[in-house]
Amino acid sequence: MSQMKQVFLGKSDLVLRLAAHRMLSMGTEAPEGSPVDLRRFHAALPGRRAIRLFMRYLQEFCGELGRSLLPPSCVTPGQLEELLTTRDLPLVTPAGEKISWLLALKSSPSEDLEPLGIDPDLSGTSGLLAMGKLFSRITTTLRTEGLNPGAAAHIAADRDQECALRLRALEKIENRRQGFLRDWDVSQSGFNHGSPTQTQAEVILIGLMELPKRTREWLAEHTRCEIWIDALEQDQHLYDEYGRPDPAEWENTLMPDPEHFLVTDTPQDLALAMIDHVSQIDEIKKTSDVRLGVADNDLMPWISETFRRNSMGLHLAAGQPYSLTACGRLITGIKDAISNETSGALVALARYPEILSWLPSRTDRQGKTINVIKDLDQWCRDRQPVLGDDPGAPPAVAALSSALAPLHRREDDFLQRLDQYIEVLSGLLGSDEEGMPNWPESGSETLVEILENLRSCGLWTACHLSGEELAHLIHELTTDAMLPEDDDGLSMEALGWLELPMDNAPHLILSGISEGRLSGSSNSDPLLPERLRRELDIPGFDARVARDSHHLYNLLDGRRKVSIALAARDAEGNPMLPSRLLLRGNNGIERLKTFLDHKHRILLTEKRPEQETENTDLADLGPPRWKSVLPPEKISVTAFGRWLTDPVLFQMETMLSLRDCHDRDRQLNPLSFGNMLHWVLEKYGKSETDRELKKAEEIYVAAENWLQEYAKRK
Template sequence: MDGLMAISREFLSWDRPILHSAAEWLIARGAESTEDLPLVDLSQCLVVVPGGLAGRRLLEILVQRVEGTGRSLIPPEVITVGYLPEHLYDAKLPFASELTQQFAWGDTLRSFSAEVLKPLIPFPPEPSDFGSWRDYGDTIRRVYRELVSESLDFSEVAQTAHSLDDFTEQPRWDVLAKLQEAYLHKLDTLEMWDKQSARLYAVKHGECHCDAHIVLLGTVDLNRVTRQMLDQVSEKQGQVTSLVGAPADWQTHFDSHGCLLADAWAEEQIDIDWHDVAIVDGPTQQADHTAGAIASVARDYTAKQIIIGLPDDSLLGEIRRIFQQHGLNCRYGPGTPVVSTLPFRLLESVVELAQSRQYHALASAMRHPDLFATLHLDQLGIASLDAWFNRRMPNEVDSSISDEKLLDAIQRLTELTAPFARETHPLPEWSNQVRDLLLIVYGEQWVDLDTSANYTLARPLQAINDAMAQWNEIPASLLQPCTASEMMRILRNQLSSAMVPAEHEPDAIEALGWLELPLMDAPVCVVTSFNDGLIPSANSADLFLPNTLRKLLGLEDDSLRYARDAYQVQVIQHTREKATWIVPKRSADGDPLAPSRLLFTGSTEDLPQRVQKFFGTPEDPINAAKSIGEDTRDHRQQIEIPVPESLKIERYPSWEKFSATAINLYLKCPYRFFLRYVMQLRGDDDIATELHGGAFGNLAHDTLQAFGTSDIKNSSDEKVIFDFLSSKLSEIAGGSYGSSPLATIKLQIEQLRLRMRAFATAQSRHRQEGWVIHKCEIDVADPTRTLDVDGTPVILEGRIDRIDHNPQTGEWAVWDYKTGDSVSDPEKDHQKGPRGDKKWIGVQLPFYRHLVQSVGVRGEVSLGYITLAKLGEEVRFRAAGWTDEDLDQADATIVQAIRDIREGKFFPSANVPYEDEFSRICQDSVLGKWEPAT
């Protein structure tokens, strides 16, 4: 190797940010003077960085350091690692895009017989199922790309794997080797190159060269092919320098390319000060502690000097929510996924509706803000849609909608979806349909690129257009007609990793992913989710390359990932003035989380204390509010939202009439009574996937009412009773929910039919005991008896499910149907407390004994339930055993409730054991919710 230039390594101390040390190193080597102008000429430098954000920041630092020195700067070309190989050889053929590669792999797979593919795909798709073939092809493409980047191919893997004990995948790899040969031949025929294969070809044929001075900055995990290409460049007198972000005495931890040596990092002690580690409970506490950590340094550092690490980006929403409560802004550097933007979601909504005509697709489309405007809808239209859904619970859109404005909007939407309905086209032809739709919705909008519309509209549209442009690059021989749904699946896959950058916010605190943190130069860094599985990351189960095979092949395995993350922790810890590591004990779903194993490296002297810190009581979040702005209120007081207590009411109801339902709601929760009967609030949405308890009960009541008013109501023949109920149930359900309700509703109807069978048995036995149905589903709106409350008469009104009479004994009974899953007991439902001191919590049945007098019932009346409980429970007639004293106390409860309502006693709210439409307003699920002063 005499006369050959080796890659040189320069170690940059980590006593300050690596980018600043790198900028100084570059300036020192680019500085020169001429007679006319001192110059920093870096035009011959090609700087390679791990990510684009680090590259942009490096250029900023270079400009800042040269400014004011009287010198001029010619900046270097800065690229990311992924673009480096194509600077090191000359491509002789155009590259196949990733999409073209996917199509080529899929077509190659489809061309092989089922017998040949059997070791790889035991049950291959039908030849016409092009989408499934492409999915299989894309899986193989990803494996091939990784292997070729490490200077391997399928046949070499098969040979190497023979040395593994009990290796049983040889037939699979033999098939993969045949597929590889056919795939590359197909691309040769198309006069295209697979980019990864082209790089390997350039290495094997010694074609790599570069005239620029290549400067590798923080590239600690280059793949094998890239390293081989750099070796060839240096062998041909090319200049390659690796700037390693570590002190020189750590050089044994890096190879000749400045990449990590996994074995050297395996037992290295990680220098984390445990005073900087916070053990918290869950996501909310993570966000609280992040705000607290920022508050503790807020007087010494600006927002630009603070950075948040998000190894788990699902925490971003909670971070932003908590920050907003403290007047802080959080900017997520990577930005927003294109597939989450409104233009892309519009395409998905339209195509889904065109293909399925299901209700949820219609509702999604109509609620899309941009389609909402295009269709000239208003909130009343959405309310009509919700009302129709809750009345019909449809699975598909049918002709039962009667609202003219809603019908007009659906017609316009149908016209928009028509081009995407059932036709198939080659992929490039679909781009015209997509552009036409986007033009209809967005064509008349003007976008100022200096506003947020650039990020929410212009850039997503550009990304969609760029992705569709790739469709025209796919050779015609690989194209097959596809449906609109398949087209959207391809477009989503193309854009799955595409991001719209976040809008610039000068006062925002930056949040970044884990891999971007080490080279950033903010002096304060708060790392969240410092948990095992994230740091260090773990390889999930790999269908083709398990960890043992990866290690044998020298691919990135768990040990290399551990080394990379251990290095990054060291860099963050040493280059920051303040670093905080937050370790949650559970996820948002409540699943337990383990702390990062990097917290337990090195010396075991204080290991018990470290273990105890994690498994002990979680720490309280730092009192963030005391240091942010001038507000010194307690943190909990600042974030909690009070339930609105005093609202301006222009006119209260007259309170002349009361129903049992209203009194029961007041006894359950006075504030809910206020929301419903004073504020007139109603919940209406279309999120139900099955009949809620009320709707299920109504279907049962309507069926039982039909029986109770029929000619056979007093039959004792069980079969006659059930046949009538079953037929009537089908008739009522069909009239209410149509012929195509949701599948869950069909199941509920059949479940109710089984309950009706059990009811028929119980009703037959009840009739044989002498009871006849006197009246059924009686509305008592104008009773003959009123109740006097403090000298003011009150009219009682309501609806009684059923009144029975026994002519033989002269007895009367009032029944209320109960269709809940659990068996209801009238006494337990109405009273709570110890025996002899029970409190009335409901008054429905005692209320009815006043109403029945208006329909001619005199004398004593028994009160009870007819329970149609869940399957397996016997239908029973359950009479309550209340005494006259008990019922007098019930009347007193009714009177007191009416008195309190008239006096406006509606606060505070009460928790209920189930979720209802007012649960969020009443904050039922909020721990430690705000309580009024006592």
């Protein structure tokens, strides 16, 4: 018998405000003026942003009551297991998960890999890591639903022999991987592997629609669990016993109409239309009054660039991709250079500012120093080398190869490989007195944390990886990371599709609700096709459509003013159609007619800056503007690749001879600054004369002298 109680919060306010009011009413009764005690509750919400907003409402409502708050423990779904269960063995880390799949695939015979279409000789490390990521997702899905690849293969054998063979092969690889985990004394994630930390803990799930079967069953058995649903009591027939949207019921549910329906031809026009639409709404007084919802990530580059060109800030709530940071680009460059040491990979690594600053240069016949980048481009254009071992290569190529050499050594012990990776970083970036690399400004904290976690684990001492495999592993561990950005309070905030239902802005502009982009494809998984998912009772395409129907219905139910903005074509010019969910309302057919009618498409032209005068103030120059110059008669392979990546930067760097202007080289990174501070304080404290000083002026002079001494030593 399920102990999970359903609570329908209603629609009188936004969901998190209603949830905060309800939780406060459940607090422990106490005398007037004493704190509201909610410590016995464990609340799970979809994302850290929702947790912060929920806690803000709890504090705000307690303040209105004139009472303080003893808050509940609020976690994301991924943290529930750690909060509620205890284990005899530690959980496998993300790095251990990836290493176990890599080793399992490497050690598998060809007959086990052939049904899966894997050729280790052709796939390489990056291909094996990508396949491991796919297989990890599949096996985790099966495990959390109480299944395994063998059981799925048995059911699929009657109808799809090829699918059954693939699942059997996956089962063998998974068994081999489980052997590695046992050798490392770690366990898989999953509620079924742990025992409860306390009996009948009070758990509240707010807005969670996709908990796996094993999780739901464990919570129903071991906790007093409530599911708070953003819906009216009269709509309870739309949800099953675990609070999940019922696909059969939602298929016939009509959608409310949006306030406005904007249609443009291209993504660039779409961004301009959204900017214009915001400017025309008088009720929007500040940027916090409106949110931008993006259901199609392919639109983000167009939206971000158009907002920037129109001097409008855009804050991504999910954060900045780690691959775009200075440290992320460096990790990618090292991975590419270690993999094959092609001339292109080495030249790309040489363009990194901290590396370029120390690369050796050579002189021409007149004794003039040749610019390193110009020399490398000339080498690529004239000799067109494939690898970096060309005898006519500039000295910078040999210097880079020497810096990368530690990862090419034969020692493949895991901890030794980590030391070699740090040695490569020190060779490329320089090092401090302690021998640690001079980390880049942006993103270094994430890389340092990953390296420290890998070193402190201690479970993989017997694990052997090549330098290429370690470089790919570190790249894989960082490539999906998102770094939070500071919100200046003046930028419009952009949220992903699953973050929108928990938002509190009164106005919402929703973009990307196109067919095939919202709920995904019904044929996207070759190992677990949709028909097999239905037979195994695993959520699939129908469940995603029901979930998205629930979210869209709650966004359009009148509690906020929603404008839907769609582009008729994607970034590559392919025609698009509105999502079928938008056609379910009373005016769905009219919206489709509006979308297909070219006369209703918004056509806006971006305002161009006025012609500059000679006395233009430098503060008003704004971003660089295109300048018409004669096209080059010749172009190197490297320069052509640069042009394909970014034509604007190509013209600025290659044709206009502009360079990145910054003062990063004159600044100390946090680690170097801390080392300097510790050195100065240590010398000051050991000096009997200085530590007896009492006047501020004398102390300042003494500290300044030690700083000067430190600068001389450096």
